[in-house]
């Protein structure tokens with residue numbers, strides 16, 4: 001490994017650990033600062049989905065090509081039961097996994113724990129309990145969301161219910177979002193993912209419980225409340241001099257349904273590799289090529305989704321071809337199209353505002369003002 005000073009990364013989430021792995025793969029040292037006492041502390045053992053629809057190829061193969069092992073528990077999901085607002089169930093299936101169910105949190109088997117183990121084995125140094133606020137020599141900022149464009153709230157629980165993946169699209173349960181119930185191997189995650197009316201979060205969670213109980217029969221043991229926020233604003237630039245922003249810190253997350261793990265891993269790996277190879281400008285090119293078209297498409301999809309209302313959700317679900325493959329269907333909906341890009345610029349781009357927070361000291365990880373670059377130029 002090189003004798004150069006380590007490349008610094010602030011935040012040991014998926015984006016930060018992917019960045020660290022890319023740095024060590026390029027023969028450089030990586031030093032990760034994490035403000036919490038362990039990785040995954042933002043999560044609570046909840047199930048999340050690692051999406052497998054934006055590309056034709058499998059996400060795990062893409063991660064492997066970036067040097068990220070699938071050493072975490074991952075359950076392929078081929079079937080999902082999706083309820084419309086009236087409570088009609090539609091069962092959708094796919095040949096290839098629509099997504100992989102993963103756990104988030106500190107516990108062994110979780111995505112976070114496995115990434116930590118892989119990073120430590122690769123020689124990455126992680127300093128826990130150490131918040132970073134400045135990166136004077138440059139580095140990668142992967143500190144997670146900075147504002148809430150959406151929130152998810154609900155319960156984790158133990159259960160003897162059979163494994164199953166359920167979603168409900170209804171503004172009564174999750175305005176402009178969706179509710180979900182994920183059961184696997186005796187563990188359950190139930191949540192309402194809201195894109196507006198955050199103040200009434202509790203009411204929506206109660207309605208979700210009532211809905212799933214009525215339609216499936218909920219058996220929740222040892223319920224624990226959980227929740228979190230998501231940020232998905234497309235930045236104009238994810239670079240401030242030698243500081244690169246990746247994952248949700250840059251706003252990289254699917255704006256239609258809030259799937260951010262894959263985008264965090266991809267952008268983190270790209271940022272780490274660009275810095276390790278001494279070419280930070282390459283990062284801008286990579287994310288603009290790999291992520292931006294999907295972001296614009298998903299933001300346009302969201303624009304239409306927000307205008308559907310309960311009647312529109314029902315018609316959309318009915319529109320799904322009988323016996324069709326849900327992964328193919330979703331893949332087509334997320335595929336970048338010229339008209340969606342045009343619509344994005346005309347109407348759907350309202351979440352692109354760059355996060356300006358003009359601090360005086362411009363190596364601050366929060367600030368995106370151009371002062372740092374001006375200092376470098378003089």
Ligand SMILES: Cc1cc2nc3c(=O)[nH]c(=O)nc-3n(C[C@H](O)[C@H](O)[C@H](O)COP(=O)(O)OP(=O)(O)OC[C@H]3O[C@@H](n4cnc5c(N)ncnc54)[C@H](O)[C@@H]3O)c2cc1C
Pocket residue numbers: 010011012013014015016033034035036039040041042047048049050051130131132133142143144145152153227228229230246247248249253258259260261262264
């Ligand atoms: C309830 C919920 C459900 C979700 N479900 C899904 C899903 O099903 N599928 C999906 O793809 N995505 C899902 N997401 C989104 C996904 O979890 C995130 O997009 C993803 O974790 C982003 O990774 P990240 O590395 O960018 O940020 P994070 O995972 O947030 O990691 C950031 C890390 O930085 C640390 N940190 C913050 N500030 C500092 C600092 N100053 N110094 C040092 N460390 C710092 C934090 O403690 C944290 O460990 C969900 C999110 C929530 C909240």
